[in-house]
Structures are given as C-alpha cells and as structure tokens.
Amino acid sequence: MDQAERGTTGPRLGRRELIGQGLLLGSLLLVGCGSRRNTVAARPPLPAAPAPAVFPAAPQPAPMPVETPGLVVMKRAQWTRSGIAPGVPIYDMNGVSRITVHHDGMPPVALRGEQETARRIESIRASHVNARGWADIGYHYVIDPAGRVWEGRPSWKQGAHVKDQNEHNIGVLVLGNFDVQRPTPQALASLDQFLGALMQRHRVPLGRVYTHREIGQSACPGANLQQYMNQTRAGGGRLAMAASRGFRA
Numbered sequence: 001m002d003q004a005e006r007g008t009t010g011p012r013l014g015r016r017e018l019i020g021q022g023l024l025l026g027s028l029l030l031v032g033c034g035s036r037r038n039t040v041a042a043r044p045p046l047p048a049a050p051a052p053a054v055f056p057a058a059p060q061p062a063p064m065p066v067e068t069p070g071l072v073v074m075k076r077a078q079w080t081r082s083g084i085a086p087g088v089p090i091y092d093m094n095g096v097s098r099i100t101v102h103h104d105g106m107p108p109v110a111l112r113g114e115q116e117t118a119r120r121i122e123s124i125r126a127s128h129v130n131a132r133g134w135a136d137i138g139y140h141y142v143i144d145p146a147g148r149v150w151e152g153r154p155s156w157k158q159g160a161h162v163k164d165q166n167e168h169n170i171g172v173l174v175l176g177n178f179d180v181q182r183p184t185p186q187a188l189a190s191l192d193q194f195l196g197a198l199m200q201r202h203r204v205p206l207g208r209v210y211t212h213r214e215i216g217q218s219a220c221p222g223a224n225l226q227q228y229m230n231q232t233r234a235g236g237g238r239l240a241m242a243a244s245r246g247f248r249a
C-alpha cells in the first residue's frame, strides 16, 4: 500500500473478499493518489509502533483556525456524516512541520457543483476506510476545481497520505488527475492561498512544502500539478512571494 496508515490494526479484506463484496472496482478507481499497481498488492508488514490512541480519545483541544480570508472552506459535515471509524487506531498529529500536496489520480470527471464534489470526497473516504482499513479519509484538506477548500481528516490527527512520511505532515489533495488534465486557475489560486495560510499557521517554511513524489514513491501529484508546484515555489513564484512577505500582504 502506498500510504499505509502506521499502526493500523483494523479489519482488512482479502482480494477474494473484496471481489465478493463488489469492492475491488471501487478500490481500483477510488483510491486517491496511490499508484494503481499497488492498490491490490499485499499490505507490507507494519513497523512496530507505540500504542496509539483509539477513537474516541480524550477530548482534544479545539484546533486553531487557519486564517483564510476570501477562501470558501467547506465543513466536513457538508460532505459526510461519518466520523473517524470506531475501533481503528489513529495517531494524534502532535504538531505540524511539513505539508504535502497530492492529486487524486483517478479517471477525470467534471465536478460541477457542491453536491457532486461532496459525493466524490465521500467516495474517497469510503474507499480509504472500507477497502484499505484506515480510520478516515487519508487527507486533511481537499481543494476542488471551483477553488473551494473542504475539511477532510481532522488536522489534529495524523494523516495517511505518504507511506512512512505521515508524521507531522498535513496532506492537501487537489481533486483531479493532473497527468491527463490541468488544474483550474481557481484551484491553483486557492491552493497557493491555502498553503500560505497553513504555512503561517504552523510556521512551516517554504522548503518544507512538498509534493507526494518528492518524499515518496509515487507519480502524484501528476506532471501538470508538479510543474505548477515547481513554479510557485521558485523565485518569483506566487507561493514564494507570499512566503517572502510573511503572508501579510
């Protein structure tokens, strides 16, 4: 698995069971950014890890809001009624020191409205929970083609988006397959603004804003979004300029 959730010990389904339950197709199509050839591979042994907190955990302090003036941020309740899967271990984030950008890598679809987008995000969550046995959708935030930002996994919980690199790492998914399509200007504007807000909120330097392929074995986030991320972080790029101004302007 490309982004195995460290320490997950929840129930797993074998390939035969997946086929039997009609879930194999879903696991192939709705996996998020994991490379497709790995989606039915055997899960590698999980490293030894300290006992994680199991949901429901002790009450967590409310997360500090990310300052996002002008951005439309959709609450989790606007796309799912599900919380973190009960009984599946999930780690606390314990601080953020880096950010990683992803695409979904799935067959492209036109997402025309909030309802359609909500269903798409819910399908990714269901695939991560039901087919991969994870506690929740792997990503912390999702950006859609209209430039809306959607809350995913709670930001105070460790994500499941880059194999062995999830510690202190916020995962931001841009919906689309950017090996075969280009991100919309609205999505890119929101991505830059939102990354800037996350960087400011968590004091993450520009050099700690990554794409999936830069810290893991993956083609994610696709050639076109990778090209944009190279550009926006380089000298004179929009994110680099914002970072150099301290995100005040």
Ligand SMILES: [Zn+2]
Residues within 6 Å of the ligand: 033, 034, 101, 102, 103, 161, 212, 218, 220, 221
């Ligand atoms: Zn990815």
